[in-house]
Amino acid sequence: MNYRHAFHAGNHADVLKHIVLTRLIALMSRKEQPFAYLDTHAGLGLYDLQGDQATRTGEYLEGVARLWGRKDLPAMTADYMQVLHKMNPDGQLRYYPGSPELARRTTRAHDRVLLNEKHPEDGVMLKANMKGDRRVAVHLGEGWHVPRALLPVAEKRAVMLIDPPFEKLDEMQRCVESLKDAISRMRQTVVAIWYPIKDKRQLRRFYQDLAASGAPKLLQVELFVHPLDTPNSLNGSGLAIANPPWGLEEELRELLPWLAKTLGQTQGGWQMEWIIAE
Numbered sequence: 001m002n003y004r005h006a007f008h009a010g011n012h013a014d015v016l017k018h019i020v021l022t023r024l025i026a027l028m029s030r031k032e033q034p035f036a037y038l039d040t041h042a043g044l045g046l047y048d049l050q051g052d053q054a055t056r057t058g059e060y061l062e063g064v065a066r067l068w069g070r071k072d073l074p075a076m077t078a079d080y081m082q083v084l085h086k087m088n089p090d091g092q093l094r095y096y097p098g099s100p101e102l103a104r105r106t107t108r109a110h111d112r113v114l115l116n117e118k119h120p121e122d123g124v125m126l127k128a129n130m131k132g133d134r135r136v137a138v139h140l141g142e143g144w145h146v147p148r149a150l151l152p153v154a155e156k157r158a159v160m161l162i163d164p165p166f167e168k169l170d171e172m173q174r175c176v177e178s179l180k181d182a183i184s185r186m187r188q189t190v191v192a193i194w195y196p197i198k199d200k201r202q203l204r205r206f207y208q209d210l211a212a213s214g215a216p217k218l219l220q221v222e223l224f225v226h227p228l229d230t231p232n233s234l235n236g237s238g239l240a241i242a243n244p245p246w247g248l249e250e251e252l253r254e255l256l257p258w259l260a261k262t263l264g265q266t267q268g269g270w271q272m273e274w275i276i277a278e
């Protein structure tokens, strides 16, 4: 396990993933009933953008830094930006929330946050970062086991983020297996799988597997920052979202063109499609 998210925190892919995550949580919160947030590959929880790892790559400069301080932010970014402002009250962008911290800060008092991280050092830091919030449980186990270990939840409503490092060739297939495990145990689970886009041809099998997953509905959202034939580069990223809450598609249709314009580097773009329609 060599991957350390601190090198990539706040990059364009994090911005897409984390804004969509805050919208999933906001839309789930329209109903009073509680829900559980599950994170199979949680990372550290929060990151220092002035730390050694983040400054070595500077990826956040082409990501969250492009949103910081802007006056024309779309309404859909408000929850995400509010967390950032609370973490950086002096107006300097330094601390960045990972998915655990965003979920912890945007869920309600009666919701639960169930996190899992396998890397021993990152797991210890995640525990320390989440300390003191009794709604949060941190597990230091195997991410691929989370759907079978933790679903169904007592609340009968859940959002699950699957966000592995994609260091190994089989991780796309394992994401689809985890999606199947999740919906077989609790069919209504909202499952968001994040995935990198380098060369679209590498994704053909993944799209086919998603289409055959048996999810009731599956929406695919992609944001590009470079032309898709650019070699050796993270040209974009996507989220495959099973059981997206009502209203998400319309929100994203408004948000994605703005994100593509704001985060595009050599060439911004976006796409959204139902892989499984109702």
Ligand SMILES: C[S@@+](CC[C@H](N)C(=O)[O-])C[C@H]1O[C@@H](n2cnc3c(N)ncnc32)[C@H](O)[C@@H]1O
Residues within 6 Å of the ligand: 001, 003, 004, 005, 017, 039, 040, 041, 042, 043, 044, 045, 097, 098, 099, 100, 116, 117, 118, 119, 122, 141, 142, 143, 144, 163, 164, 165
């Ligand atoms: C992309 S990062 C997660 C970022 C986090 N979800 C966020 O948005 O802030 C992937 C994480 O998965 C962890 N990891 C790698 N293999 C794992 C496994 N098999 N089970 C659980 N965690 C794993 C890595 O240590 C890393 O922290």
